[in-house]
Amino acid sequence: MIEFKGVTKKFGSTIAVDNVTMTFPKGKIIGLLGPNGSGKSTTLKMIASLNKPDQGEITIDGKSPSKETRETLAYLPEIDYLYPWMTIEGAGKFMKSFYDDWNEEKFQSLMKFLNLEPQMIIKKISKGMRAKAKLLLVFSRNAKLVLLDEPLSGIDIFTRDQIIDTIIQDYCEGEQTIILSTHEIHEVESLLDYVVFMHQGTILRQGEAEDLRSEENKSLVELMKEVYRNENI
Numbered sequence: 437m438i439e440f441k442g443v444t445k446k447f448g449s450t451i452a453v454d455n456v457t458m459t460f461p462k463g464k465i466i467g468l469l470g471p472n473g474s475g476k477s478t479t480l481k482m483i484a485s486l487n488k489p490d491q492g493e494i495t496i497d498g499k500s501p502s503k504e505t506r507e508t509l510a511y512l513p514e515i516d517y518l519y520p521w522m523t524i525e526g527a528g529k530f531m532k533s534f535y536d537d538w539n540e541e542k543f544q545s546l547m548k549f550l551n552l553e554p555q556m557i558i559k560k561i562s563k564g565m566r567a568k569a570k571l572l573l574v575f576s577r578n579a580k581l582v583l584l585d586e587p588l589s590g591i592d593i594f595t596r597d598q599i600i601d602t603i604i605q606d607y608c609e610g611e612q613t614i615i616l617s618t619h620e621i622h623e624v625e626s627l628l629d630y631v632v633f634m635h636q637g638t639i640l641r642q643g644e645a646e647d648l649r650s651e652e653n654k655s656l657v658e659l660m661k662e663v664y665r666n667e668n669i
């Protein structure tokens with residue numbers, strides 16, 4: 437379980453996350469949803485211990501984000517962080533040297549599933565392939581907590597389906613927690629157990645996807661449109 441208590445993060449005069457108190461439940465696929473600039477990436481970076489809150493406290497199973505918690509989580513950043521000169525296989529070896537939870541068997545089978553080749557060089561492959569390579573490196577670890585920042589951004593619909601299939605392929609409900617940020621909820625609606633709607637650094641609404649759907653008698657896409665319409669977005 438990840439808890440935020442009065443968490444604020446500022447960049448100069450911009451308040452990226454504004455006094456947020458909330459809980460991300462364990463063992464679920466959680467959608468962190470919201471328009472551009474609502475604070476999704478900053479939230480994920482603070483969980484990944486890449487940014488520190490200016491105020492408040494974050495705990496992951498009772499521990500503050502640190503080098504130790506970072507080693508047990510897998511984080512897919514929005515940016516292209518892969519070394520351009522590396523091959524897919526080389527990138528795998530690189531990650532393997534860092535993480536004890538690396539699963540070589542999973543790496544090999546997922547590489548085939550994603551139609552990636554060991555000798556492909558990162559700088560020579562397409563953007564969609566690089567997105568798949570990033571996902572390959574994240575899901576080749578047996579991490580209990582997976583943070584995916586905009587995994588579908590700029591990816592064509594065929595590759596999107598493959599990425600969604602990868603996310604659910606080995607997902608073990610109750611054991612692994614996946615938090616994924618996106619503003620493209622229609623693509624991931626069927627995947628999500630739990631949703632958090634963010635806007636201007638605050639949480640507008642959160643809850644079990646099923647409960648929200650039945651309470652409101654609406655799909656999450658319709659609900660999201662309504663939530664943000666009320667905020668005049």
Ligand SMILES: Nc1ncnc2c1ncn2[C@@H]1O[C@H](COP(=O)(O)OP(=O)(O)OP(=O)(O)O)[C@@H](O)[C@H]1O
Pocket residue numbers: 447450451452470471472473474475476477478479514619
């Ligand atoms: N390193 C930074 N320096 C300055 N401002 C930042 C930095 N990171 C985020 N911000 C600002 O904080 C606010 C929240 O940004 P954040 O990237 O968390 O939002 P987001 O919901 O992930 O947006 P997007 O969907 O566009 O990725 C924005 O106004 C952004 O410009």
